[in-house]
Amino acid sequence: MTDASLPAPGVQNAAPARPRWQVLLVRPETGTLLLLVGAIIVAANLSPFFSDLRFILESSTYYMEFGLVALVLTLVIISGEIDLSPAAMMALSACVFASLFQAGLPIGLAMVAGVATGAALGAFNGFLVVVLQLPSIIATIGTLTLFRGLSQVLAGDRSISGFPAWFMGIDWRTVGIVPYPVIGFTLAALALAVLLGMTVWGRQIYQIGVSEIAARHAGVRVRRIKFGLFVAMGVTSALAGLLTASRLASVRYDMATGGELQMVLMVMLGGTYIFGGRGGVLGTFLAAWLLVIIATGMNVANIVVTSQLVVMGLLLIGSIIATNAIYARTQR
Amino acid sequence: MIGALLARREVGLIVMIALVALVVGLIEPRFLTAETLRIVTLAIPLILVAAMGQMMVILARHVDLSIGAILGFAAIVAGMIFRDMPQLPTIVGVLAAIACGAVLGLANGLVVTTFNLPSIIVTLGTLSLYRGLVFLVSGSKQVDPQFIPRGLISMSQTSPIFGIPWIVLIAFAIALATWAFLGYTRTGRQIYAIGSNPVAAPLRSIRVTPVTLFVFTLSGALAGVAGVMYAARFGYVNPGITGVGFEFIVIAAVVVGGVSINGGVGSVLGVTLGVIFLGMVNVALPILGVSAFWQSAIYGAVILLALVVDRTVRIRGAAALTLSRGTA
Amino acid sequence: MTALVSARGVSKSFAGVEVLRDVDLDLAAGEVHALLGENGAGKSTFARIVAGVHRPTSGTIALGGAPVDIASPVIAQSLGITLIHQEPISFPDLSVAENLVLGRSAGGPLARVPWAAMTRDARRLMDVLGVRIDVTRPMRGLSIADQQMVEIARALASDARLIIMDEPTASLTPNEVATLFTIARRLRDEGRAIVFISHRLEEVRDLCDRVTIFRDGARVETAAIGALSDAEIIRRMIGRPHQDYMHKTGVAIGGVALKITGLTRRGAFADISFDVRHGEIVGMGGLVGAGRTDVARAIFGVEPADSGTIEIDGKPATIREPSDAIALGLAFVPEDRAVAGIFRSLSVEANITAAVPGKIAPRGFIRRAVEKTLAADAVKRLRIRLASVRQPIGELSGGNQQKAILARWLMTDPSVLILDEPTRGIDIGVKAEFYDMIGDLAAQGRAILLISSELPELLALCDRVLVMSEGRLTADIPRSEATQERIMSAAVPASAGAAA
Amino acid sequence: QDAVSIVYIPKNTGNPYFDSLEAGFRDACASLGCEFTTAAPATAEATSQIPFITAQTQRGVDVITISPNSPDALNQVLDRARERGVLVLAVNGDLVGNETHRDAAILPVDFKKTGPGQVELLGSMIGYEGEIAILSATTDAPDQNTWIAAMLDTLANDPKYAKMKLVATVYGDDDPQKSTTEAEALLQTYPDLKGIISPTTVGVAAAAQVIQSAGKADTVKLTGLGTPNQMRPFVKDGTVSAFQLWSPYNEGVLAAHFAVGLKNGTIRNEVGATFEVPDLGTITIGENNVMNTQAELTTFDAENIDAFNF
């Protein structure tokens, strides 16, 4: 049925394919990278005490836990959902871990129980969103309150501590001068970047984000993947909770309060599209470091915390404006 | 027809409210007294007023996460005017607060419409931005009770009729106005239309940008009113805590009230019931002597429960709909 | 004949892609003017420019001799120009009545909404069109056809001087089309100008006075409808002669491939039983809203049925998800392409290979080269018009998007194909290609279930025609006995309107 | 040698209580010639102070004085600061149970005296009989719990208070909204309630507001720990006849003198050691290297309240 005598059709709406350099350079991640470089330069000039790699790495450990969760949150947001409860899941699974440990359970088992809790909490979110089909943004605002409340029920307002030495201060252990959490965060970023960019699974996450209905019709197991993503959020949050517990050598119900905003900020700064279907892990990775530099730089320069809030806010909005502008361009 | 009745989420809410009142009343008879009514009514005005604004924003398929910070900003500005210019009449501070709220809301709207950005992220940013401004303008200094005009504070104590305090009456007046506006004015309906299908709205000659700006401005102004009410109710304004986390409560109330997070669906009555419901739960817990720990846990559970109930009701409603055949 | 609207040198580019080139066109008051052309020829784009949805890249439009700048739909409306959009636009959460008046009601921002009057007018309007919809129910849940009727109704209600109808009949039943045409003629006789876009020549001949033919974004010819034969029109549209479709012959009908027994879903359809054999093309006719799509969606596992059994090649199959169906060798080209078919912002290649992850990623890791070649020769085989397989599919015209979706399913080498309105809004040239393909697919021994609202299509292609009415199977007619009359009589509800 | 540099990290910014504590630091440093800065997190949650401690260590300050948000979450980061030769002082609140992670603590009064003091004050208001309740901060706030424990002990064992019956202890989490609801619930649940003790500034203010709104000033007596500015209107209109606190300002003064003295070697950080501070007289370093600015709580009432502004 092919007809060779046909004049090559459709030339009339042949768009000039964008030059390669554009495809490579005009991406949200590039913006994040530029911001990062700029931030480093500014910070270095703000305070003489800033330019000290050891110090920056040490300070960075305070953000690695959020960064870790933000990496997975990136996948969730690309798939068109959102999870605002990870910080609360960190707290609750950490509280479960600590309470069990205090009740005399071997710390190893307690840690396993903590992670299992995370998985269960994630599954609960998944159930609400995938099975009951509640809008994830509001459902996870509900679980945010619930989980935070449960950790308070569990641990009250006291802080649980007295963990064995080997468990404590993971942020203080280093390879060379690089703390363990930083290494873990970097490896996780690499792994997820490969998963998202080069595997069918990653492709399907994008497809779900672009059009869930079309994805279902094309045979993508939408429910299973989304559920899996929420469980992954739970597990990662639990791990982050344990990291925090190790860093602080103590656990309280208010662990990571407000962390969800930081995580979303990282994902957005990284240029992931809030409505799903676009974005990537690399951006989130860079954005996490951007936050580290900004916060550390301002702290060490004794800039009052209140103007830090202002900067963070402006930053978020600025990054979204840039991101959307770029997507508008590439949308054609 | 019973199906149609069930499909109305207001009904579901009334049932839930009745249930809570009944259960709590059985456990703790003292709950079913006029005093409780007073406390509940006192617990809701701030949320109700802000919820009216938030509701319109969500109806237009947007969301405003910054109202907590706006509330704080309005309150601190009012407080500073009361403190630093005591010679001015109270109303000046009040109006200034509302104006500030409107301006910050408008700013949200401008960013959202000019660059057409997702409002949830924009306001996530302004949430932090505005909170920063609260600290900056106030120099991180709290406004102490001695500076808040007695007249204002008595708003939450004295009452013109039936012992219903002023701020409660004002709140319900605002709700009533919103109801009339959304149901019976052109702009009101256009808000629903925009939320229902933002892409098609301009094709139906709806001026989306002005309406959106208006909605955000109104939400901000109402958050400003809530800010004044905050000062009236708690008697002082602290830059650090005023309005923190407020947005979650309000959004919860709005959604529990049956407003679809996807815009286009929702009624003022529903939201009002949603606010009353949450307010009642809040009051019931301490009266039951439930440990302070349990409060936020139960609070979250209740929100989820409400969402699920609402959801199932809606499905039943939808099923009732698809049965009706159209063209022959 | 005085020109009401005259376009001069109108061109339009989207991001450097010129889709409309230097179009001159005069629309006279008191005429019905047809726009014909292949998918992607630029008909809708021209319509949207006149209606103020798009701004032309260059060129001018004059209204009654005076040049006007139609910068927005608001302005177009104030100038008395209305457009019935190709995809009906609706506000699902508002009542039908509100959808009818929205944007037309006068007054300031705080003007009061006259609910009572609004509902009354809406009812009147619906009666005129012979549509039985409760105007107080929300738009959500209305079948596409019903939505289309509402769209038409509001256009007719606005006393516009120029009414542009972009494929209004695509999803309508014959008698709905008839009503529409009666009204259209009346409006024309009142001295209004009407632009009518359609891919159905018989309709064009029935209704229109003059016809303008687009090809590749340029106006090829404008003439009185009588002046051109079908063949001439088609040649101008597709730039080559077109041969009529022949029903496939000498294809051996094999064993039962798909067997449905007592399929039922509350509120949609009940007790559906039929089978489709290898090499057989089984048509499914019925009025819009009869439940055909729901049945198809149930078989494919999009919305599984409450009860009933599905057998494939004699083996009972449990299908809870489309992925189950695909694994069993089923394929489904959905009716609602924009929503259920394409991934708008993803590349054409990603769209085409979406259903065969195993082929492009043997060990889970995607091989871009393999993907590209697979997509590329599918594009060649189905003659899909595009700039590059890496281009977002949303930039293709409706017809070409549909081809890409078909290509996606051919990749899976299915033994059973379910096609729901596969040729809706597709031009004659491409239609013919689709018919050939469907024939070939059957000849390859695949079983095909073809859902269509176009009777000629069913009659021409199918070995058997099933008919649904109000969620039930009302007839199973062999090719030899199939006629328009028999199908229609089975399609029209016994107690018409009992369920309204 | 060059001037001693001191940084003070309060629980959070915008808290009037710590403003006056800072004032004490500033004035003292002005006279002693030390460099004083302050860095505060926006919120008072357990971990929010950590990045600031690290940053200040990096800046190479000599002394970090801190009002800790958590008794133990800061241990590690404080240890690191001390490893780098920074002197760490807890001010206004101690690292209860983790005293080894700071060099010394400056507390306003001997907290053992707070509880009994409060009970006596309320008793004197209600004629030492009737139902009373406690509205505290959070359930595990270490200071408040020390005081409440002492109150229970006093009520139980001192016959003077035999007729005072504690009916409830509730927690407002130092949040105005929650404290208000809790206070309202108290009034409703216990119609015969005679008095409320609220040993936390937020709580006592909220309770005062509630009692004023309910117009129960004459039936329900209220006292607790509050700042004069916070409580002034309620004292003026008689809702509250008297409440207690201490001088945060003096804590700043003492901390500054101690720090500088230690750095200059004029003071030895040993239990039992003593030193002089202008206006505060002789200070003795007690158990766990804790020192107090004053022996007894200050009681504020209609007479003296206008003499204070913090």
Ligand SMILES: Nc1ncnc2c1ncn2[C@@H]1O[C@H](COP(=O)(O)OP(=O)(O)OP(=O)(O)O)[C@@H](O)[C@H]1O
């Ligand atoms: N918003 C848009 N962005 C980019 N390209 C577009 C856009 N709209 C239309 N086009 C392109 O313009 C060309 C003409 O599209 P148009 O919809 O006018 O064709 P048509 O004649 O209506 O086809 P059909 O009969 O399938 O509706 C198509 O090739 C399409 O790809």
Ligand SMILES: Nc1ncnc2c1ncn2[C@@H]1O[C@H](COP(=O)(O)OP(=O)(O)OP(=O)(O)O)[C@@H](O)[C@H]1O
């Ligand atoms: N887009 C839609 N959204 C919601 N409900 C719909 C939609 N389309 C149809 N329905 C409902 O499902 C019922 C069956 O419609 P369905 O589309 O299955 O009929 P059909 O015979 O396939 O008609 P069509 O020719 O439009 O495909 C309709 O009566 C309508 O109530």
Ligand SMILES: [Mg+2]
């Ligand atoms: Mg078209």
Ligand SMILES: [Mg+2]
């Ligand atoms: Mg169909």
